[in-house]
Amino acid sequence: MYGLSEKQFRLLFSKADRQKGITGTNLLVALERRLDNVVYRMGFTNSRTQGRHFVRHKHFLVNGKRVNIPSYPIQTGDVVEVHEKSKEMQAIQGALEAVVRRGVPQWVELDKDKKRGVIKSLPVREDLTMPIQEQLIVELYSK
Numbered sequence: 001m002y003g004l005s006e007k008q009f010r011l012l013f014s015k016a017d018r019q020k021g022i023t024g025t026n027l028l029v030a031l032e033r034r035l036d037n038v039v040y041r042m043g044f045t046n047s048r049t050q051g052r053h054f055v056r057h058k059h060f061l062v063n064g065k066r067v068n069i070p071s072y073p074i075q076t077g078d079v080v081e082v083h084e085k086s087k088e089m090q091a092i093q094g095a096l097e098a099v100v101r102r103g104v105p106q107w108v109e110l111d112k113d114k115k116r117g118v119i120k121s122l123p124v125r126e127d128l129t130m131p132i133q134e135q136l137i138v139e140l141y142s143k
Contacts, residue, residue: 001130002031003048008071013141024134025125032123035062036070038080042110042117043099044092059086074119081116 004012016026031037036052039060045051052070054060060067061081062074074080082092096112104110105127109118 001048001132002034002037003052004031010141013137017142024138027137028125028128028132028134029123030073032128033073034070035060035067035072035074035080038074038108038117038119041105042080042108043096043102043104043112044082044115044117046091046095046098050091050095054086054092059083059089059092076119076121078119079116080119081114087115 012030013023013027016030017023019026032041036055037048038051039045039055040048040051044060045054055070055072056068058066058068059082061079061083062072063079066083082089086092092115096115099110099112104117105123107119107121107123107127109120111117
């Protein structure tokens with residue numbers, strides 16, 4: 001779903017397991033905080049794979065700096081925007097038009113005209129509507 005390799009997923013799981021709180025929820029929040037997922041959630045891309053590709057090609061700025069690492073963890077208050085030279089890209093414009101039917105999460109504030117978004121808060125489990133049973137993931141990786 002998130003386009004991670006087994007090694008990346010296992011590393012993310014071990015980080016989530018070391019954090020305080022529920023491991024499954026920590027894992028899902030960590031997955032949602034990845035930059036490639038955030039640009040998808042904001043509506044700048046049509047898929048997480050496309051988001052990963054566009055991040056790799058430096059089409060996005062985080063707090064005014066170019067970031068080309070798809071796994072970059074987004075924090076509360078971060079500003080994610082489309083790079084000035086990339087604002088006229090047909091793929092980004094098309095994705096922003098389609099965001100109306102997909103919707104933007106509550107933890108993201110989107111300004112479609114400026115092609116930028118602000119992270120209001122970190123996502124919580126209730127914000128994630130995907131049918132994921134994180135308890136099964138925790139049981140599998142805890143072996």
